Amino acid sequence: MVKSKRDKDVSLTKVKKKTKEGKVQMVAEVRKCVDHYKNLFIFTIANMRSNRFIDVRQKYKETSRFFFGKNNVLAVALGKHKSDEYANDLHRVSSSLKGQCGLMFTNLTKATVLKEVAKASEEDFARVGDTAKETIVLPEGHLEQFSFSMEPQLRKLGMPTKLDKGIVALYQDFEVCKEGEPLTADQAKILKLLDIKMSQFKLIFKGHWESKKGFSELDTTA
Structure with missing residues (x-):
């Protein structure tokens, strides 16, 4: 053996x-x-x-x-x-x-x-478990900062997205996080993609x- x-x-x-x-x-x-x-x-x-x-x-x-x-x-x-x-x-x-x-x-x-x-x-970018410093709500509409290839990833993170003539768009308002509440893994990833820093x-x-x-x-x- x-x-x-x-x-x-x-x-x-x-x-x-x-x-x-x-x-x-x-x-x-x-x-x-x-x-x-x-x-x-x-x-x-x-x-x-x-x-x-x-x-x-x-x-x-x-x-x-x-x-x-x-x-x-x-x-x-x-x-x-x-x-x-x-x-x-x-x-x-x-x-x-x-x-x-x-x-x-x-x-x-x-x-x-x-x-x-x-x-x-x-x-710096917040991590899982960090407390959200503010409430972030994204309004319905285009998210032009993201390329069309990002849409599946955003949807997988829980964002209500779709492609509208090749542009990533939210088909309804979306609350990313709520002030005072701990961040989940998906929320932390979304904030990083949005270039929003909540950690110091x-x-x-x-x-x-x-x-x-x-x-x-x-x-x-x-």
């Missing part, structure tokens, strides 16, 4: 060792950043987009270092309690690491971070720490 190529033995010992080494290295890197950078910020991300976050990291790579995710490892590096914190008041930073969040170590001033980084945002990528800063003044909570949600 031919042995399946999928039936391969995996050494769990090696996997665990590699994972442990990665955690130890991250702890060391975080502590090095505490010593090197002037300011530390806790942040969350509204409407996470990996490519957008990469752009932010690249933009501030000369002045800052970002860590995102792995809250427990970050908390261990900073210290979970007053008795084991790496520097004064860092246990309060650890206590604030809840949900999807990260750390930004930076030599930028607090004012610069809150004025520039926190205010920088980018519109943004860093939201929850707290700030510096060695002399310690930790303080922030509110940059507005």
